[in-house]
Amino acid sequence: MLVLRRRVGQTIVLNDNIQVTVLKNKGQSVLLGVTAPNDVEIVRQEIIEAQVRYEAEVSERLCHE
Numbered sequence: 001m002l003v004l005r006r007r008v009g010q011t012i013v014l015n016d017n018i019q020v021t022v023l024k025n026k027g028q029s030v031l032l033g034v035t036a037p038n039d040v041e042i043v044r045q046e047i048i049e050a051q052v053r054y055e056a057e058v059s060e061r062l063c064h065e
Contacts, residue, residue: 004012011021017037024031034042 006012006022008022008025011019013019018040019035021033021035022030023033036042
């Protein structure tokens with residue numbers, strides 16, 4: 001894992017076409033802005049984890065029917 005320290009207004013670039021900018025820092029929370037092509041899917045990690053848990057629960061229920 002690459003760890004970077006950025007300040008409000010600073011940007012990192014990923015793969016020459018994705019920009020992540022620090023917009024605001026408030027206590028333990030950081031507001032990020034992401035600029036990316038329309039074909040790049042941007043999803044928060046906790047959403048992916050919730051979806052995986054949900055799909056596992058549905059699959060388990062279907063197996064027990």
